[in-house]
Amino acid sequence: MRFRKSEGLTESEAILAGLCERSFLALYTYPNLFKQLVDLMVVFRSDILLFSDKSCAYPDTGDPLLDWRRWFARAIGKSAHQVRQAERWLRSQPGMIFLDPAASAPLPIGLPPPASVKVHRICFATGAADRCRRETGQPMLGIDLTVTDAEAPLRVGIVSEAGGFLHVFDAEVLELVLTELDTISDFVAYLDAKAALAAGGQFKGAPTEADLLAYYLHHGRTFPAATGDFVLKHNLWRQVAAQPAFIEGRRLNREHRTWDRLIEYITRQFLAGQLEFGNELTMDDYERVVRIMAGESRFYR
Template sequence: MNKPVNDSEEFVYQVCNKSFLSLWSYANPTGKNSKELCDILVVCEPDIIIISVKDIKLTDSGDIETDWQRWLRKAVKGSVDQIYGAEKRIKSTSHVIRSDGSQGLSFPSSDVQRIHRIAVALGGDNKVPIEFGDFGKGFIHVFDRVSFEIILRELDTITDFVQYLIDKENLYYSGKETVFEGYEEDLLGYYIHNGRSYPQDFDVIILGSNIWDEIINKPEYKAKKEADRNSYMWDKLIENISEDVLNNNLEFGPDLNQSELALRAMARETLFVRRILGKSFSDFMDLAAQRIIESRTLISPESNIAYVFLAKPHGEDRQYRVSELGGRCFVVRGLQQNCKTIIGIATEQYQPGKGFSFDIIYLHKQTWTAEDQKQLEYAQREFGWFASPQQKSVHEQEYPTN
């Protein structure tokens, strides 16, 4: 994927790439007449995030009010125009065009797509009061460097981040009066403190300037951040498979759009669930390396997607491995009737000094027939796939306590 063209766009791209991962983040995508559409575009159905970045140095003429207005006009108004123009173009286009002219992912259909507009205004040095809102053609979130980095670091999955944008936008359109004495991160702190929501039974919200600092210094918050480290394993797994997809290294896997269905589902898991999934996958790989188990199933408590992990010895034919993975996914679909979507991930059992490869399968089956049940029973009887499954419940607190 092509890199951003200047330091300010590099900053935003790196933050987005870490949070939304490379398969869904586009730097400087192309619009009409080969002109730049926007600075950063994130497409992860049903969500489209349009990001415009302006880095304008704040001047010091001696008239602070004039300096502020001049900076806001250049740093925010320029982004507003670019964002609205990009949105109009997207609504008449079928897919992303990368900066090199190649085709990216398809845009979600108009009946499901949700567009989020973000202006990132750099160069104000936290001296200029920044306003967000509807600038005439839809709500635009306006962040400075500090607030943008904090929010994406805290809400570092597309699902968590987008939900914050939606809830904040709904707060704005609710007509409730909000008085700011602090910054965007204090609004985020208030949101987190209230269980990731804004209370409805109020007339006025007054946001102090130290809410965020109070939140991050709480012991339960620090315990959460430590526990969240387990989610990095899930992030790394998505990114590794994404690289294989983009580099055509999935020898027997589906095409880009089919692979994207599986990876998108994995990426749309919340941070809390990623913590559970990452820890489970890590534990599975440890047990597989010891030849204790070779497959495991885990059901996401939020998305209700069943994940099937498979680890086979090095040197085993990948076509056989893919076939087994598909068969196991089919069996799990029958065993877990409430799970309509199954995602299978196969790799090698870990051995020091040896590389690894991935295979991924996306199975969505709405109905289960009598014939399907016969095939399931045959697979259990003939191959032993989950013939005697053992169930284990996992309890996890988002904010761990002693």
């Protein structure tokens, strides 16, 4: 093999790695980097996705605000700090990123030039689903851009420690988003649109990330221009997911993953040096070829 990488050291890290490899492909997905730089990094073209995984039990002291503040600090706050530090290292030491603790296996594909790098900060925080279900009837955190840090229980808004917009997903939400947006192009387009929506100032919140995703999908994978401040209604996801056209689209997406399987099969053969032709290619040359295929959205695939 040309290189080896971690598959995730904990259960949540393994789940995260599995979800990301399924959507972004193995060649672009790297868990557990050197010095625990970040729990998982995805590199594609000029986009770098930094995932910080924090699996924390939710406290139950009888004080809802105290419980939330403690969980937020351990899960989202520490995650934001890790991502921020990773981004600093990435921008200042782009040649010092390794797959192993001994720093003997460098990242096998080249990073984009520093001036063109676009970093997406992502927190994968688990442990709050049961409390969310008990308090709101939904196993997901709410989105509330009127709050900062741990001001309001079970609602995530601006996370000051992140140094920029932080996308916060739990296991159920991330699996849902990566089921509907299961290519790197589709997922990054959603992250960009969501960050731009938040920066616009008129979007104030949604009951869950699933409802925000439904709003995005229902409007042709865009967020329509707003005429004033707005908050999304409850149960948008259930309404959109029940539409016949949506159900048919899901079926077609599941049945048309041939391109994904082809990319992964050829990549495995290349890494093992077992191609009939092309084993002499460098990693960078091979990645440039695969990038053309991997960059297509699900619709075009």
